[in-house]
Structure formats: C-alpha cells, structure tokens
Amino acid sequence: MTNPEAEITKVRDDVDALRRAIGARFLGQREVVDELLVAIVAGGHALVEGAPGTGKTTLARALAEGCALDFRRVQCTPDLLPIDVLGARLPEGGGWRFEPGPIFAHLVLADELNRATPRTQAAFLEAMAEGQVTIHGGTRALPQPFVVVATQNPQESEGTYPLPDAPLDRFLLRIDVPFPAEDELATILATTSGAPTPASGVVLPRERLLAAREIVREIVVPPRLVELAARLVRTTHPELVEAPDEVRRAVRHGASPRAGRDLLLAARAWALLSGRMHATQADLERVAKPVLRHRLALSFEGQAAGASADQLVAAAWRRATSEARG
Numbered sequence: 001m002t003n004p005e006a007e008i009t010k011v012r013d014d015v016d017a018l019r020r021a022i023g024a025r026f027l028g029q030r031e032v033v034d035e036l037l038v039a040i041v042a043g044g045h046a047l048v049e050g051a052p053g054t055g056k057t058t059l060a061r062a063l064a065e066g067c068a069l070d071f072r073r074v075q076c077t078p079d080l081l082p083i084d085v086l087g088a089r090l091p092e093g094g095g096w097r098f099e100p101g102p103i104f105a106h107l108v109l110a111d112e113l114n115r116a117t118p119r120t121q122a123a124f125l126e127a128m129a130e131g132q133v134t135i136h137g138g139t140r141a142l143p144q145p146f147v148v149v150a151t152q153n154p155q156e157s158e159g160t161y162p163l164p165d166a167p168l169d170r171f172l173l174r175i176d177v178p179f180p181a182e183d184e185l186a187t188i189l190a191t192t193s194g195a196p197t198p199a200s201g202v203v204l205p206r207e208r209l210l211a212a213r214e215i216v217r218e219i220v221v222p223p224r225l226v227e228l229a230a231r232l233v234r235t236t237h238p239e240l241v242e243a244p245d246e247v248r249r250a251v252r253h254g255a256s257p258r259a260g261r262d263l264l265l266a267a268r269a270w271a272l273l274s275g276r277m278h279a280t281q282a283d284l285e286r287v288a289k290p291v292l293r294h295r296l297a298l299s300f301e302g303q304a305a306g307a308s309a310d311q312l313v314a315a316a317w318r319r320a321t322s323e324a325r326g
Contacts, residue, residue, distance in 0.1 A: 059177075249302065269287075
C-alpha cells in the first residue's frame with residue numbers, strides 16, 4: 001500500500017457506511033452485524049443460527065444490496081438435490097448447454113442448511129473451499145467475491161441432518177442471533193408493521209470490497225499472537241495436556257488447524273474494521289467465540305450436562321492466556 005493510513009481510514013469509513021445501511025434494515029443486534037462484516041471482509045463464510053423470525057434472511061439480503069452482490073436464496077429441504085444447487089446440463093439444438101445453479105452468485109443464502117441431506121450439503125464444500133465447482137467433467141470458477149451465508153434453527157431437530165465436522169469447518173464464523181431485547185423488539189415491531197424500509201443503495205461496491213480483502217492480508221500479526229492462536233486451538237483438544245478441565249469433561253474433539261488460521265484472519269479483519277494496521281490480543285479475544293464455537297464437538301457427557309460452546313471457548317482462552325503469562 002502506498003499510503004497505509006489513508007487506505008485503512010477509507011476501508012473503515014466504507015465499512016461504517018455498510019454497517020449503517022445494514023442496521024437500517026436489520027434493526028439492533030450490533031454484534032451480529034459486526035461479525036458478519038468480519039466474515040465478508042475476511043473473505044470467509046458465515047453460519048447464522050437463530051430462531052425463526054429473527055431477521056436472518058433480511059440480514060443477508062441487506063448485505064448483498066449494500067455491496068451490489070448478486071444474491072441467490074436456496075431454501076434447503078430434504079428433497080433438494082445437488083443439481084438444484086450446482087446446475088444441470090440441458091438439451092439444446094442437438095447438443096447440451098449448462099444451466100448454472102444458484103451457487104453461481106456472489107452471495108448465496110443457504111436457508112436452513114441442516115434440512116438438506118448430507119449429499120446436498122456436500123455440494124457446497126468445493127465451492128466454499130476453492131471458489132469453484134467441478135461438474136459434468138469440467139471445473140467452473142465462481143464469481144468473486146463469493147460468500148455463503150447459511151442459516152440454522154437451533155430450536156428444531158426433527159427432519160434435520162446435523163452438519164458434519166467437514167462442512168462446519170468451512171465456515172469462518174458461527175454467528176448466533178439472540179432474541180431481541182424489549183426495546184429492540186418494540187422498534188422492530190413499529191418499523192416492520194408500517195411502510196417498507198427502502199434499500200439504502202450501494203455503499204461498498206464489489207471492487208472496494210475486494211480491495212479491502214487484500215488489505216486484510218497485510219494487517220500485521222506479531223509472533224506472540226500467532227503463538228497464542230496456536231495455544232488456544234490446542235487447549236480445545238481434551239486429549240492434550242493443555243486442555244482445561246471443562247474441555248476434558250465436555251468436548252469429544254477440538255478445533256482444527258484451519259481454525260487457527262481463521263482465528264488470525266478474523267483478528268486481522270477486526271483490526272482493520274477498528275482502523276488499525278496491526279492486530280492485538282484484544283482482537284483475537286473478540287473473534288475467538290464466533291470462530292471456535294461451531295468447531296468444538298461435544299461429548300455425550302457434555303451434551304447431557306448442557307455444556308455451552310461459548311463457555312468452553314472462554315475456559316480455553318483463560319488457559320491459553322494464563323500459560324502465555326506464565
């Protein structure tokens with residue numbers, strides 16, 4: 001970068017404008033919006049969990065509109081097939097033509113992804129990991145930026161197929177959407193029961209979003225922060241000596257090396273959104289729960305005891321930072 005401070009300031013102003021645009025449609029829930037912004041700026045995918053009616057689709061659509069992204073929504077059901085996601089060959093003029101599926105968009109909303117069968121869930125894997133789709137003997141690149149925002153309803157388990165560890169690990173963050181507070185709920189009811197809120201227009205065009213992603217990679221991460229991220233990932237593994245007692249009792253297996261990479265990537269993005277050219281321990285702490293909460297597989301004992309993934313991440317963080325001080 002020729003002028004790092006000016007570039008950082010510009011990105012921060014762009015993201016602040018996008019935050020306001022999304023906030024005009026997705027009312028309240030500032031932390032939810034911030035975590036989605038981390039995912040999009042870092043170039044990752046987001047798994048959004050929340051009860052029905054909490055605005056998950058509105059959140060994704062507002063993000064797409066604010067960045068002028070092609071938006072496709074896939075309603076996942078048990079009868080959804082991979083070709084419904086990826087596309088299919090159709091006869092035309094004595095030959096065949098490829099009709100792209102909804103995966104060929106900048107932002108794909110996979111609504112209730114855990115209602116799709118494992119076969120269909122797997123159709124998203126290559127696209128999420130490599131930005132391309134291999135189908136009918138050929139490989140087709142996806143448009144950039146490419147983001148998958150998948151939703152899950154944590155209140156229902158009947159007729160669902162819990163995501164295996166591999167698909168879960170492809171998501172940079174799991175964003176939990178809590179039920180709104182009373183004042184937020186009152187604002188939502190007053191706003192949504194009247195005239196529709198007009199779209200705010202494009203505030204962060206695709207070109208500037210892609211440029212921001214390049215800047216994220218240049219955010220400075222000191223060696224001690226890399227060591228802390230590695231230590232934190234290891235403390236989530238119950239079989240390792242570093243693991244705290246809470247993790248040993250409740251976790252079947254911990255986070256992957258990819259989780260360590262994503263911790264640093266998300267910390268870089270959070271630093272950039274905060275207007276800094278370097279990441280700090282506070283940035284890493286801020287992103288630790290959304291990056292790790294979906295990557296801890298609870299044991300039967302942990303599930304029976306009602307263990308919370310966020311509490312386990314907090315325990316792992318305390319152990320990792322205490323060892324760093326020691």
